[in-house]
Amino acid sequence: MASLRVARRMFCAAAEGASAPATKSRWEALKGSKAGAWCRSLLSDYKEACREIVVGARERPLKASVYATLLGGTWACFHTKPDYSSFEAALLDRSTELGLLSAWNRNGTSDRHVQSLVNLRNEGRLHHISLGLLSLVYYSDYDPNTTLYEAQCSNLSVRWRDLPQRVLDVGFAGHWWILNSKMQDYDVNEEEFKHLPPHMQATSPPSVKEVESNERLHKESWLTLTVEDREMETKVADRKEERVSGESQIKPLKQEQTQA
Known part of the structure; x- marks a missing residue:
């Protein structure tokens, strides 16, 4: 048994010694080949x-x-x-926001735009296309899952030159810009104010002084009335009554004088 172990060890050592120069020669041959030269030039x-x-x-x-x-x-x-999927989520959110409002308060432009998109989505006519940096949502004439000839024929599909006329929204930087622009002031019905004169249709934001005065009056309205405040209110009310009674007495005298 010992002789067999010694012979095995000698055989393994001889095999390792024979394989070492072969491996080295292969590596050197690979480095000197055309593939090795191409790799060295590429790295350089x-x-x-x-x-x-x-x-x-x-x-x-x-x-x-x-x-x-x-x-x-x-x-x-x-x-x-x-x-x-983000467009569908945004469309459903906008539709829900409009549904929470009364028909008298909805903006007509926002309501019509959202309702048309919802109808196209329910009919399966909305489509999405990715252009690398932005996304487009456009509509087609038919649902592609229908069995009509017009819907299945590739020659009758939407052409690239007709795509700009069918675009409904543009997605860029995480936002759908046309949908967001149509939803501005969605809770203001402009048709209610179209009969007003022009100077009453346009509103301007309040100034800083007006805001401060409104806040001060709002805070004062929550304060409890003291005895002095009540006395002042009663005095003012008495003065108003006296003034009204005096005016009521003066009017009959004037009428008598005019009749005389």
Whole structure:
């Protein structure tokens, strides 16, 4: 048994010694081959390009910062681009907000736009397309799942030149811009004020003094009345009554004088 162990060890040592130079020769052959030369040239090119980028950024920091900002903005726009599920969620939220209002308070433009989008969605005519940095939602004439010839024929589908006329919303930077613009002042019915004169239709925000006075009056309305305040109110009320009674007595005298 001992002789067998010794023979096995000698055989393993001889095999390891024979394989070592073979491995080394293969590696050297790989380095000297065309593939090895191509890899070395590619690595050297990348190394030189990185060095030029670093040197150029040090020499022209403003230009480098502009390029970095553009690349970062492009990356952010690409990753924050909304998809069709986000459009459906935004549409349902806007429809719910309008549904909580009375028909007399809804903005006509907002209501019509949202209702048309909801009807197209229920009919299966809304479609989504991604253009890299932004997304588009457009409508088609038919639902693609219908069995009509007009819906299944590829020659009758929406063409690229007709796409701008069918776009309903643009998704960019995580927002659907047309839907948000249509929902501005969605709780103001402009048709209620169309019969008013122009100077009454336009409203201006209150000034700082008006806001402060309104807040002061609102706070004072919650204060409890003291005895002095009540006495002042009673005096003012008595004066008003006396004035009204005096005017009522003066009117008959004037009428008698005019008749005489």
